[in-house]
Amino acid sequence: MDETDRKLLKALQQDAQMTAQDLGDYLNLSPSQAGRRRARLEEQGYIRAYAARLDPTRLGLQVQAFVQVQMESQSPESARAFLRLVNFRSEVTSVWTLTGNSDYLMRVYCSDLSALNVLIHEVLLPHPSVARVQSQIVLDHVKQDAPLPTDHG
Template sequence: MQNSRISLDETDSRLLAALQRDAHLTAQELGEALNLSASQAGRRRQRLESEGLITGYAARLDPARLGLTVQAFVQVQMARHGTETAAAFSRLVATRSEVISAWTLTGEADYLLRVYCEDLAALNRLIHQVLLTHPSVARVQSQIVMDQFKPDAPLPV
């Protein structure tokens, strides 16, 4: 993870905020929103991309319309720690499409996984047949999301 902070002026911040709301904006539309020419807006976007501040563009999908009715956060506590153990667990998580994001943590749990599953039975299989069968996993605790009242938001810029 790169830790060097990139300095942004107000126009860069407004450009990033606009792109987080709608990544389909053309250079012309960005220019109009920022009071710049289309070429100036396009060059700013390209600079922010090349500096690694914009890391990609993606569509947001509706999980329920895809049949993913269960969202959960799964805490994983390891029995053993070490470089190879962490690498093996990371490889396992990378193979599982239902795990959409994962973090290492301080505190009692070592990992936090955000997962989407078709139903409770699929979540149960993930926990009992995949995670708990990993040789270094000691404990798994899940919290099922009842309602997400604030959707994933853009980063504050």
Template sequence: MLDETDKRLLAALQKNAHLTAQELGEALNLSPSQAGRRRQRLEAEGIITAYAAKLDPTRLGLRVQAFVQVQLATHGPEQSRSFARLVATQPAIISAWTLTGDADYLLRVYCDDLPALNRLIHEVLLPHPAVARVQSQIVMDQFKQDAPLPT
């Protein structure tokens, strides 16, 4: 179970994963060794799964963000596995979810430009034998950035 100190530690690390044990201890009113042990325990328990840098997509030339809904024509386990393997090979697809409702999958995509998005849809996704329909929504503006998880 997470106590309030664990939750505050997780919130602090989501804002800045580079905090040292000293800095965490100061923020949590703990000694650096206590803060470090708590972090290590949360890592060992799999609550903290990784540390990563957040990158600015526009500075990387990724000017188009889109959400792509995919509906499969057939829903067997092999078709699902085959589609998942295809998604895993595409760096432009940064996350994917299975859904209830009309669409079977929702893909979050970053592309250099609209022609790159068009190629992804028409040359990669639609030719897959299990895919029946693809619908995309291009992001006009992201007014709330990806937020930390609530703790």
């Protein structure tokens, strides 16, 4: 990966719809050279996917929350059962495993507080593997998900 590749990745994180012509102009390369570089970075796994960022409020998702889950059991079967559950819940958009008191951190988007309450009290807490659930409701998203740094060396 050279400096031109880093610039290309940075540009695509800002606008994934850039054409080979746009990338070529930005990188001072021909469109075919820029296109080949992009294809190589895709093949090598640097670029995993292209996606649209949607506005949750326009979709009626008024509540964003982070939900921490502490498991009752640390067995592989319990973890698989819990992950099967959250993978089928569309309001759960991200799940991370953690060190510390909580085993999982989830980002969820719900239509309202009532829907969040249902998710916590009727879906997560009744699960036999779950010991404790703690949620934090997002008041304001002051820095949007930023592009990954590409200039770290």
